Amino acid sequence: MGPAKAEKHVHGPGCKHDHGHDHGHDHAHDHGHGEKHVHGPGCSHGHDHDHGHGHAHAHEHGPGCDHDHDHGHHHHPKPKRIRPPGHRPAEGGGVALQLDLEGALPGETDDVGRFQKLEAALEAHRGVTEVHLRRDAGHAEVCIHYKPEVVSASQLLTAAQRTGAEVAERYKNQTWFVRGMESGDAATTIETGLGKLKGVLSASVAYASERLVVEYDSEEITLKDVEAKAKALGYALEVPMQGHACSHHAHGGGLGPKLEMPLVVVSGVLLVAGWLLERFTQLPALVPTLVWALSMATGGFFAIRGSVKSLFQLRIDIETMMVVAALGAAVLGAWFEGAFLLFLFGAGHALEHRAMDRARRSIESLGALRPEVARVRRGGDVVEVPVGEVQRGERIVVRPGDRVALDGIIREGRSSLEQAAITGESIPVPKKPGDEVFSGTINCEGMLEVEVTRLSSESVLARVVDMVAEAEAQKGPNQRFAQRLERTVAPLVMIGALVFPVVLILLGTPVKEAILRAVALLVAASPCALAISTPSAVLSAVAAAARGGVLVKGGIYLELLAKVNAIAFDKTGTLTVGRPKLLTTAPAEGVSREELLGTAASVEALSAHPLAKAVVEAAAEGGIHAPAGSDLEAIHGKGIRAKVGDAQVDVGNLALFEGQPVPADISAQVDRLEEAGQTTMVVRKAGRYLGVLGMADTLRPGARHVVHTLKDSGIERTVMLSGDNARVAKSIAAQVGLDEARAPLMPADKVTAVREMGRKGSVAMVGDGVNDAPALAAAAVGVAMGGAGSDAALETADVVLMSDDLSRLPFALGLARQATAVMQQNLVISLGISGILIIAAVFGLTQISHAVVLHEGSTLLVVANGLRLLAIRPQAMKAAPEPTVSVKPVAG
Structure with missing residues (x-):
């Protein structure tokens, strides 16, 4: 099946456009909607709008397509791009079919749980x-090896889609906030505890963003059972509300996080007191020992509690290793070392929590920009209503200086708005009736009346916060490596610590020393720093990017973006502004400019194409009267025909007149303008050629500067992909400085x-997200521009530049590289x-206390190194002054 076929998918009746969004999280509250819809081959959600001159047209769905229905509850599933099926040979030779994982099983991200059922x-x-x-194409695919002599590719495709639909219907996933996790080990406790429930396929916890995702069999277990089991383990689950990075109960980990620091302080005081008592008083040895025992109990309170939980699950983790080490030291009479160990372990954890909280709060602060109440016009009055209760279609009033409460369209008033909350741009943008406004932006000048288009839980801001909070669950290779390592290291170290002293004693080492060395080994080898090394970096980098107006949808995309060595740009709307202007009118001999432009405008007034609008605007500006045309016929990719009075008028490129003689002066003029x-556009009326019109799109200011910056930062190839004709494309590519x-x-x-x-390296595709969806999906990293205004861009791309500004691209690239470097350093x-x-x-070269200091120190060092990324800000890029019009006007 060739690629051309894959893209032509039109949605059939009843298309609901809201199947499993999910970036590692699916908020379907078991309403069972949203999963039923499976698209035909290659639905790529960017439906081919094929635009003759490289312009995107409004995209029309099949009958019954219901883009935006309100489910009556707060969550709003987001469609996610689905890539066309592939047909690459299987890794070991043989035939294989590849289906996009998101299309086959909406919401699935890995090969456990629901995937195993499929x-x-x-x-x-x-x-x-x-x-x-299979992930070699840069995204997850279900790779099906088959025997072509037994089953054909098309039969297999149908069967796979039917099977996928059945699996998705029965096996679901659900996301919760987890309250009460004191450490990364709590994550494993929950994963193991819930994993043992009948009907739970997989449970995975993202510790840094406090989320739990459970994949379960809806016929065997209910969500209530899962919540009850978590409660039994000592953790409260709460279904997240859209647009909040933290739980309602302000990090309500019960008393846990609040008590952590005070307990550590008490433990430290007791530790020092015990040491002073032993050194400077004649008290019996029992007294300092009791003080140290108390110090151990307070410093290790949470660690002891956690290790008891994991031992009940017959599982060994970092906390267990620490507690065993401390108790081992105490039994041997090294009470000070034991207390010191738990004090430092507790202190390390408390500081690490503070640090992770900082990263979480910087995400939550994005969402805090939303006002809680909106001023709604009801009848003649303006009443204050909580934002959650405002319905679509109601009108809200925004006074100067207020923050906009909900996304909508201006119906009355003009003003300029500061949109830094969404796009990272601090310069106010002028807005007039008919323009879109976003919640969280500030109204700087006039009074506005705005018609609400999205509920508060669906606003762009809410979605940005959700995507950022969930980004950590999309794990990249570094993160997955760290996790795998940590899971294998802990049990091995524990076994080592039991075998090691036995060996030492057999070799003649005194028992006490042998056990103390085993304890030092336990401390040295526990993979604390490893566990937190990548989540802290991912969380910080994603938060820093969001503050700079760049939305990165997961740790995996940070790592992929850092590897990019080639960038493909869409032309229209990305490198250029996307609004063509009429620059040249070249009438044929004996034809006036008025007749040429007036005739063209009569016909083009019937079309909604951007090029047509440019002609109509130019005629209006020149005060040229254009008689009304009728009977429009659009010839795809070539131009249009219509009647003006009784005469037939053709307006289009030379391809429209193929097979018909075109006067030499007309074709020469076309060549000159295209050069x-x-x-x-050639204009012909009733068989008589009137002349040629030349239009050009204007270059984006700063585009050239951005391309140079990217080259300086090591991007090897820059390519422009355009729907426009080759000469225009080459002329613009040359001005911007692209390779081809x-x-x-x-x-x-x-x-x-x-x-x-x-095939030659890792490619990022940059587009405006309207007609580039399939190409964005095909690249290793899809980068969309102007995400604030375009739903398509938010859904399809892996990285979204919220403002319509290319200069954020080098910032995103630099940040991704720094984040990846930090993960590797960690x-x-x-x-x-x-x-x-x-x-x-x-080799017995270290004491327990030294091992503890270095071990906890490395954990804090790793977290601090990750948090450095929070400080990265986009540099204000001073673009060299560039001419706004991209072409030399041709005399005409």
Whole structure:
């Protein structure tokens, strides 16, 4: 099946457009809607709007498409892009079909749980030899190996989609906030505890953003059972509200987080008191020992509680290792060391919590920009209403100086708004009736009346906060590596710590020393720093990006973006402003400018194409009267025909007149204008050629500067993909400084071009998210511009530049590279320090207290290193002054 076919999907009746959004989280509160809809082959949500001159048209859905229905509860599922099926050979040779994971199982992100059910169901199908998850194309795909002689690709596709629909219907996933997690180990306790429930396929906790995602069999278990089990483990679950990064109960981890610091302080005071008593008084040895025992109890209160929970689950984790080490030291009479160990462990944890809270709060502060009440016009009065109760279609009044309460469209009033909350741009943007406004932005000048278009839980701001809070669950390779390592290290170290002293004693070491060295080994080898090394970096980087007006949807995209060495740009709306202007009118001999422009405007007034609008505007500006045209016929990609009076008028590019003689002076004029980078239209009335019109799009100010900055930062190839004609594309590419231009391309060709570039390295595609959805989906990283105004951009891209400003691209790239570097530094720090300590412990070169200080120190160092990313701000890019009009006007 060729790529061209894949993109042409039109939604059939009843398309609901709200199947499993989910970035690792699915908020379907078991209403069962949203999962039923499976798209036909290759639905790529960007439906080919094929735009003859490289302009996007409004996209029309099939009958019954219900873009925005209100479910009557607060969550609003977001459609997520679905990539066309692939047909690459299987890794070990043989034939294989690849389906986008999001299309096959909405909301699934990994190969456990629901995926395993799909795998089992597909493998039972005749002719299928193996099913697995594949990520080599930069996104998750279900790879189905099959025997072509038994089953055809199209039969398999239908079967796979039916199976996927059945699996998605029965096996669901749900996200909760978890309250009461004191440490990263609590995450494992919950995962293990819930994982044992019958009917739970997988449970995974993102500790940094306090979320739990459970995949479960809806026929065997209810959400209530899951909540009850979590409660039994000592953790409260709460269904998250849209747009809040933190739970309602302000980090209500019960008393946990509040008590942590005071207990550590008490433990420290007792530790010092015990040491002073032993040193400077003649009291019996029992007294300082009791003081140290108390110090251990307070400093290790949470660690002891956590380790008891994990031992009940027959599981060994970092906390257990620490508690065992401290108790081991105490039993041998080294009470001071034992107390010191738990004091430092507690202090490390308390500080790490503070740090992670800072990162979480910086995300929550994005959402705090929303007013809690809106001033709604009801009848003749203006009443204050909580934002959650305002309905779509109601009108809100925004006074100067107020923050806009809900997303909507201005119906009355003009003003300028400061949109830093959404786009990171602090310069106010002028707005007039008909323009969109977003909640959280500040009205600087006049009084506005705004018609509400989105409920408070669906506003752009709420979605940004959700996406940022959930980004940590989309784990990148570094994060997955750290997790796998941590899970294997803990049990191995524990076994080592039990075997090691036995070996030492057999070799003749005194028992006490052997056990103390084993305790030092336990401390040295516990992978604390490793556990927190990547989440702290991901959380900080994503929060810093969001503050700078860049939305990164997951840790995995940070890592992919950092590897990018080639960038493909869409032309219209990305490198150019996207609004063409008429620059040249070249009438044929004996034809006046008025006749040429007036005739063209009569016909073009019937069309909504951007090029048509430019002609109509130019005629109006020149005060040229255009008689009304009728009987419009659009010839796809070539131009239009219509009647003016009785005469037939054709307006379009030379392709429209193929096979008909075109006067030499007309075709020469076309060549001249296209050389100068203009898009041409030839006008013919009743068989007589009237002349040629030349239009051009204007370059975005700063585009050239951005391309140079990207090249300086090590991007090897920059390519423009355009639907416009090749000469125009080359002229603009040359002005911006791109390496090459490919044109004219249909959306399907853009996908092919991106895939082809992808063979040589990692490609990012930058587009305005309207007609570039398939190409954005095909690239390793899809970057959309102007996400604040475009739902399509928010849904399809992995990285969204909220403002319509290309200069955020180098910032996003730089941030991703720094974040990846920090993750790697953190892995090196945590593994390096552990390695050195393990060697020192094995050879008896270190005391417990030294091991503890270094071990906790490395954890704090790793967290602090991650938090550095919070401080990164976009540099104000001073673009070199550039001419606004991109072409040399041609005399005409």
